[in-house]
Amino acid sequence: MSEAVAGTDAFRRWTVGDIRITRILELPPMAFDPADFLQTTREEVLRRRAWLVPDYATEAGDIILHFQAFIIEAGGKRIMVDPCIGNGKPRVPAALDMLDTPFLQRLESAGFPRESIDFVLCTHLHVDHCGWNTMLVDGRWVPTFPNARYFFARGEFEHARVDGSDPNARAIFEDSVQPIVDAGLADLIEPDHPIVEGVRLEATPGHTPGHCSVVISSGGQQAILTGDVIHHPIQTSMPDVSSNFCWDGEIGRATRRAMLERVAAARAIMIPPHFAGPTGVYLTPDGEAWRVEEA
Numbered sequence: 001m002s003e004a005v006a007g008t009d010a011f012r013r014w015t016v017g018d019i020r021i022t023r024i025l026e027l028p029p030m031a032f033d034p035a036d037f038l039q040t041t042r043e044e045v046l047r048r049r050a051w052l053v054p055d056y057a058t059e060a061g062d063i064i065l066h067f068q069a070f071i072i073e074a075g076g077k078r079i080m081v082d083p084c085i086g087n088g089k090p091r092v093p094a095a096l097d098m099l100d101t102p103f104l105q106r107l108e109s110a111g112f113p114r115e116s117i118d119f120v121l122c123t124h125l126h127v128d129h130c131g132w133n134t135m136l137v138d139g140r141w142v143p144t145f146p147n148a149r150y151f152f153a154r155g156e157f158e159h160a161r162v163d164g165s166d167p168n169a170r171a172i173f174e175d176s177v178q179p180i181v182d183a184g185l186a187d188l189i190e191p192d193h194p195i196v197e198g199v200r201l202e203a204t205p206g207h208t209p210g211h212c213s214v215v216i217s218s219g220g221q222q223a224i225l226t227g228d229v230i231h232h233p234i235q236t237s238m239p240d241v242s243s244n245f246c247w248d249g250e251i252g253r254a255t256r257r258a259m260l261e262r263v264a265a266a267r268a269i270m271i272p273p274h275f276a277g278p279t280g281v282y283l284t285p286d287g288e289a290w291r292v293e294e295a
C-alpha cells in the first residue's frame, strides 16, 4: 500500500508488513530524450503511451525520471538507501553539477534528521546513488550521517576504487566514499551480510559489477529496491533494453529478466530509484513481458 505524504509528491511511503519505506525526492521530475539514457526511442515510448503517459513519459515521447533516496524503517533501525547526488559536487553531466537542493531539510521534515540514520546502503557507487554520503563542512567532505555505519559491497567498492582512470569516477570515490573510510564508518561487506530482520541484500550485477538490490520481506509481503537493474518502466515491456551506462549489458539483461520474473510471480512491490510518478509498482503481464501498475 502506498500514500502520498504531507500533500507533496516529494514524499511517498509504502508499508510492507511491519516495515515502512519512504522516498525523498532530490530533484523535480526531469524529462529526457530516451536515447540519452536507454537503448530505445521516442517511437517505442509512444507505442506504450496508454500506460506510460503522463506519469512516466511526455506526450512527445520523452521519458520522465526521478532522482530520489529511500529510508527503510525496520527492526527499530533507519536505513538510508541510495543517497542521491549531493550538494556542491562538481559533476558531469551539467544537470547534476554543483547542486544546491533542500534534500536534508526534506529528510528532516519527513521525520528523519540526518543524525537519526543508523545504516547507509548504496546499491552501487555511481554519481546519483552515493552523493549524500558526504557533505561539505569548512571545505572538507565529512559524513552526512555521523551516527551511521555505511555498508559497501566489497566488489563494488573495489571496482569503484580501481576505476581511477576515469576522472569522473575518481572524483566520486574521493569526495563521497573515501571520507567515509577515513572517518572509520565504512564496513566492506558481502551481499549475504545480515542487515536487520526483513531486510537483505542481493547481488544483481550488470549495471556495475558489484551492484546489489535490497529485498524487504515482512508479514508475507515483499518489496524490492532494485537500484539501477532497471531505469524506466518501458524496460518492463522490453526487458532487453539496457541503459547506456551499463558495465556489462548482457549480464544486466539476464539480471533484469530474472528480477522481473520473480517480482511478478511474488506480486512484490518494485521500487526503482529512477521511476517517476508513483515510483512503487506491481507488474502485470502484457504480451510476452509486463507493464506496470501503481502499488
Ligand SMILES: [Zn+2]
Pocket (backbone or CB within 6 Å): 126, 128, 129, 228, 273, 274
Ligand atoms: Zn542511477
